[in-house]
Amino acid sequence: MKIAVCVKQVPDTTARKELTDDFRLNRASLDSVLNPFDEYALEEGIRQKEAHEGEVAMVTMGPASAEETMRKGLAMGADRGVLITDSALAGSDIWVTATALAAALRSGGYDLILCGQESADARTGLLPGALAEHLGLPFLSYVQKLDIEGSQLRVRRQLSGGYEVISANLPAVVMVVKAINEPRYPSLKGIMASKRKQVTKLDAGGLGLEPASLGIAGSRTEVVAATPRPAKEPGRMLTEPPSEAAKLIADFLAENKVIA
């Protein structure tokens, strides 16, 4: 079975994120990590490969430095990486990102394409559905359990009050949630082996895409303004004894019409 896992490089979670003058995330100044949500997709890809044989390729669109974060995935057990990187892609929205990832995936003959639930920086959770639609494949989202038998797929899809069981045929795009597994730590052996694994770089031309259809130019959406959050006025602090503080909080709730 050929498995692709879409992973993204994101700024370290504690990093202070700032926008550039043209409203893009200033990635230059930030330490980067593998998107934490994508570790679950990767772990699932590796487990499915261990159960069914085949290979796991990680696919990323990002700056050239994303190769470094991909090394972690290779050390976990992915077989190879595909890095889509081109300055023409800077500022891409969901439409363009999905177009580029779909172009790289289409020729790969993958049976299963796994995605994380959301990226820790964009946090839209929209890319996996858009990708499935570009590829014309079935889309199974919010998956907390994945079983494959032959070309048959059976998943548990998370619901707020339980789950539903969905069946479909491969090839398919599957978005997984945290509950699906516990990602492994790279072993020393894995880290050593990762050094010999290959990351293939692709640019717009290599994907057969026109630069004008990419990046800010090709995006369907445009950001026309961005305002940093104004500094918050310090709130009121209560240091009264508990019963008195409780009354004052209740007063505040009443003022805000939370209670009558």
Add this chain to the structure above:
Amino acid sequence: MTDVLLYVEHEEGRPRRVSLEISAKAADLAAAAGGSVHAVALGQGATQTLDQLGQYGTDVLHASDDETFDQYLGDPLVGAVESLIGSLQPGAILLPYSQDGKDLAARLAVRLQTGVIANVIGLEVVDGRFEATETIFGGAYTTTVRVKNGRPPVVTIRPNAFRAEARPKTARLEEISYRPEGEATRAKREETVQEEGAPVPVDEASIIVSGGRGLGGPEPFEMLQDLADELGGVVGASRAAVDAGWISYPHQVGQTGRTVKPQTYIAIGISGAVQHRVGMQTADTIIAINKDPDAPIFQLADLGAVGDLFQIVPALTEEIRKRKAH
């Protein structure tokens, strides 16, 4: 003339509150743009949403009660809404920022070759174009986003972004004739399993009472549940509490949990680490209870109480009960 189309999430004929919020907002937008509000509801009970949607500003409900819509995941909704958009040509398509809303929005936008805007908290018509406001990086910035080249934006709207205020109209029903077949039946729903004690999703709650490591164990969460019950809210948690196994993951607020925008967020025994704050700092009002006067959560709080949560929380619940009894 610009019509607005909204996708209605419902449970066997009862629209979810977020859909009423969106309908009321759509009524204001359509009024500003000189058009009407069209809603689409699908699956068992869909047509029963008519009266309530009319109460909240919908002019025309396009619906089908056909249960084949419930038998397959995703594709039938995409197909039906896509064909409706083809005939209505709305100026904007509004959906809830929920699991099903996101899936549908992402896929529709690709089919229509248009842009999709995520997690929106404000939407206006400016010079005849829709302008959406979203917050990014956990509220560090507010951005204004448009869709280019006159295409209709597909907009996913965060619960609690707009108020469900009555906009009474008499809505008209139009039956949807689209029926899922072929491609639309490729992901089949085999069964639905309800789990016991399943939590109310925190992202839709308007009042959240959240607990952190300061609670010290699972039992004190019952105390928070009591307070939440009195306020008509739900219980949330920090990752520290979830990782300790005191409460389940769906309650977690923050970077690796849910992003919430309730009217009121009460943080109890939570220090206010940045990964927690990005999930809740756009709440309308924040109250914090913490024994450490230097806890970072107080920088966000509109009202902060410094003291022992084990004393303040029960006293607060008691105080609210007393006031209700009067």
